[in-house]
Amino acid sequence: MSANARYLPYDGSDPLAPPVDLRDALQAIGDDVMAGSSPRHALQELLRRGSKNMKGLDDLAMQAHRKRREMLQRSNLGGTLDEVKKLLDKAVLEERKELARALDDEARFAEMQIAELPPSTAQAVQELSDYDWRSPAARADYEKIRDLLGREMLDQRFAGMKQALENATDEDKQRIDEMLSDLNDLLDAHAQGTDTDEQFQDFMDKHGQYFPENPKNVDELLDSLAQRAAAAQRLRNSLTPDQRAELDALAQNAFGSPSLLGQLDRLDQHLRAARPGEDWEGSQRFRGDQGMGLGEGTSSLQEIAELEQLGDQLSQQYAGAQLDDIDMDALARHLGNEATADVRTLSELEKALQQEGYLDKGPDGQWRLSPKAMRQLGESALKDVAGRLSGRAGQRDTRRAGAMGEPTGASRPWEFGDTEPWDVTRTITNAVLRESPGRSAPARRRDPGRVPVKLRVVDVEVAETEQRAQAAVALLVDTSFSMVMEGRWMPMKRTALALNHLVTTRFRGDDLQLIGFGRHAQTLTASELAGLDGVYEQGTNLHHALLLAGRHLRRNPNAQPVVLIVTDGEPTAHLEPEGYAHFDYPPSMRTLGLTVKELDNLAKLGAQVTIFRLGDDPGLARFVDRMAHRVGGRVVAPDLDGLGAAVVSDYMRSRRATGR
Template identity: 85%
Template sequence: MRDSRYTPYDGSDPLAPPVDLRDALEAIGNDVMSGSSPRHALRELLRRGTGNMRGLDDLAMKAAKRRREMLQRSNLDGTLEEVRKLLDRAVLEERKALARALDDDARFAEMQLAELPGSTAKAVQELSDYDWRSSEARAEYDKIRDLLGRELLDQRFAGMKQALENASDEDRQRIADMLDDLNNLLDAHAQGTDTQEQFDEFMDRHGEFFPDNPTNVEELLDSLAARAAAAQRLRNSLTPDQRAELDALSQQAFGSPSLLDQLGRLDQHLQSARPGEDWEGSERFRGEQGMGLGEGTAALQEIAELEELGDQLAQQHAGAQLDDIDLDALARHLGDEAAADVKTLAELEKALQQQGFLDKGADGQWRLSPKAMRRLGESALRDVAGSLSGRRGERDTRKAGAMGEPTGASREWAFGDTEPWDVTRTITNAVLRQPGAIPVRLQVSDVEVAETEQRAQAVVALLVDTSFSMVMEGRWVPMKRTALALNHLVSTRFRGDDLQLIGFGRNARTLTASELAGLDGAYEQGTNLHHALMLAGRHLRRNPNAQPVVLIVTDGEPTAHLEPDGYAHFDYPPSMRTLGLTIKELDLLARLGAQVTFFRLGDDPGLARFVDRMARRAGGRVVAPDLDGLGAAVVSDYMRLRRK
């Protein structure tokens, strides 16, 4: 029997396909080829998201929108407004009772009520010793004290306002005992004399007031400090008049100032233990939905969490990681799907690193690994193959024997095949078909054969223009994808061929596929085709028995050449010396028997005339593809020339 593990549902779709690393890697590769670092490209992918999951930007925008809605929907007059209504009802009921009385004391009481101050707080304070004649009026007035007590407690302990509605004297005493024990516990903690046993005793006695069930004093402090800081920010958000009224009213809570003293003592403990909380901030609430003190505190606490979530999702601080995002808070505010999206993004980031697509060099910089470059080349070649209109009746010949050369690929055996078996793939297929079966039994469907090709060797130089105009005209990424596609084709299908990538701007240099992919745009003028042809010639001479092929991708006339001292000289318009030296190197390649093709980008008439003359001189040809067809044109021409 197999063991089963059950975990809480995280909101994700259990039937969703696994993370698609291919699409993610292609997006990262495109950004890298556009000039971004691999690390920045990964961050951009996480920020944008993919087709199947939302990115961090979208989630951060939703958090900011929810915060704005809370600020616009609410105001902080709720408690004061409720107190005013209770006071008005109490005074109205008392006046009804006094109107029916005929004694002089009733007339004096009417005068006292008529001269109550306009301030709600002062009016409540003056009536604290009033001898009420109406029982209904006394009940309404007592509700004010009860409301204030519950609101003050609700600011520090969530849910107290509802829990203590219609509370008895015994309930109020339990609250007083809890606050006293809590302050004593925090006194001991501040002095370093508290113990886990003392905390456990406190929770056994008063655990009902702490539904989040902290396991030690530190967790208790975290919970209380966050809400107390929100309460302080709420107070800071009130107008001076509102603060003055609430301060005066608070003295009437539960008919005794002792509650306010206990809460003040608690706030001192919390501010001392958690100075990092935001005790000085405030928010500007507006709207028509009045909130009480407890509701306002909860709203501010939620707003603070949304702000923190926004910072976490922005990933702007140094060393930011997706693990920094509080998934519980994210699910609480934006839903389980948002948390599931972040988990998927985190899995994507880890998978890209764990599966070897990103390497960290000795200098600490992230780079695309050779494995990633192979995937990008495969993707580029797949796009190229898809854009080729057809094979023009041509086909590859795959034969076993002395002239057959392994391609590194295998395929399912078909009747009439004489190629050797790929033993490893064949046995692997049998094992996967019947896992754990011993002995391993082969079937015809398991057999795969190793592909071989009968082919000649070619030496290929791909010269790509890396000048300023290639970047400015949007030809940078198509050029790189073309080079990657050809490099992948040669390295996987024609391994006997020797391909060299040569980039030329003000100067020319040889490049690996990964160096070309990560090459930044050089914002300097100069198209030194002369230097590039010199490097191509050296490459061809190292392979004298191979078929020479030279492919040149450019969007400008030669405007620079290499002097004997190694200095690159730039002239615009092109000087006769630059043109002459370039033509001389092209003639040398023609004497080596090189098949030359120019891929002209853009519609510059001067460039068109120049490459036409160069191609006729070298016995080559000119192709003028659009950017979308560049890769197909280069790969197709390579295949044509090596078969010629």
């Protein structure tokens, strides 16, 4: 056995479950960011929704709320009163049987007394407190009422007392009375600031069996007692006025002595003063058929309160919410180990995204998608485009014989879009090393026939070549509000990411500029465009965007100029010399004239212009057709799903046209 092997407690997780898929998680976050969410909010939404292989917080919160609802629908709070009534009816019946066999006048008087008992259970119990029972069985049942009430009153404050004190002796009751007195003395001293650790330890040594929570100090003792006492108060608040009156009257007979009630009242006062933040005023509506005793009802309300708190923690809807806020012990106690494993998986996902560098904080302290994340999203978008390109007849093959430059002597791993030839020697070597990681190089040379060589994509390396031509590419994307309203926002962003990834990883000599245009135009990085929010702002300022595109092309005088325009509306704004945008709808002649003039300037630079028209607006169709015809450009009218493939395909077409 390895010396590094360690054994840890089982945490309830599935050992055969697949690892957290960061790629899928990043894609989901990226989609939300491109739709307008902040990275932090997008991460929270992913944790809330989960995925097909990962249960989200919403599912767990629903489990907690469902369990709470089932408890309320299953039970009611009449258990103690029903049990007392049954014991009373049994005692009265046994007494009547005994009296019927007696022939003396006192028996007749007792029969009259029994017959005149009030209908209220509590009042009947009170009137019988001094009754001289003739039937031993009846007397025993009546004493059970007193014991039951005493145990229920204690069980409300100390869980398990009802069972622990069943058939309790007078000595047991005396010890309980002594514990309550000592407890109140300890809390008196604590309230006055005169208690000591030694006093607390003496109390626990003497009465620790009544506190299974094993508190370490007075504050922990107060916490556990106050939570249950508050639940007991909420139970009382949940009773009907008649039920409260009955129980208040019955409480006077607990253990046959009013001293218990006095001690408990004194304890409640201490707890309310020490922990005013507990929920002392709330209530719950139980609607079921299963009656609960006072102690059981208190435990149920305590459990319901925990489930409510757990549901709030799982919902993560409050300010500053974090997964670390979730009480894992309460989660396991109420929903099981599988639920705790699900939360740990979500927590690992959140931490892994940060540790792997997909999320980082910007200068303003806000979370953002890192450059690594943007490359991943761009790669994903490009793969999606590649899949669509494969179905476009005559547009998939981007390789041309003789189009490459001279080999540089270097090689690199193959990636999608590479048109360079394979480096066969490096490719085969990679396959051999991968298939035989444990064998030494001399051993492989002595017995090469035993080494199976199976090529995989990860083995392939291509020979790098010198570039013959470069392109200066300007991608102009419409960011007006109509793009958001018509559902074109996300396809536009994914298109830009795909083209950006293709250029930066496969055609590194090309210079791509992303330009967004609404009321104004602006140059954008891929991450800025991905996080751009849709703003309700009138204006499609293609004129300003073409100005920025011209500036970009002039910075690259030796590169082939390429201009790609994605828009869903006619130009309705232009940039005035003073720097402000002028808006007109329908488009003014000045706006159209300035836009066409700037397009002519790009044509003079030799730019290849392609306009991708989105939507079926006839006015837009006529305008872009005329513009394209004027500068010898092209118009493409793709559907939204095919936008990315259309733009990338056109870029590749322009690259082929340069002779590369």
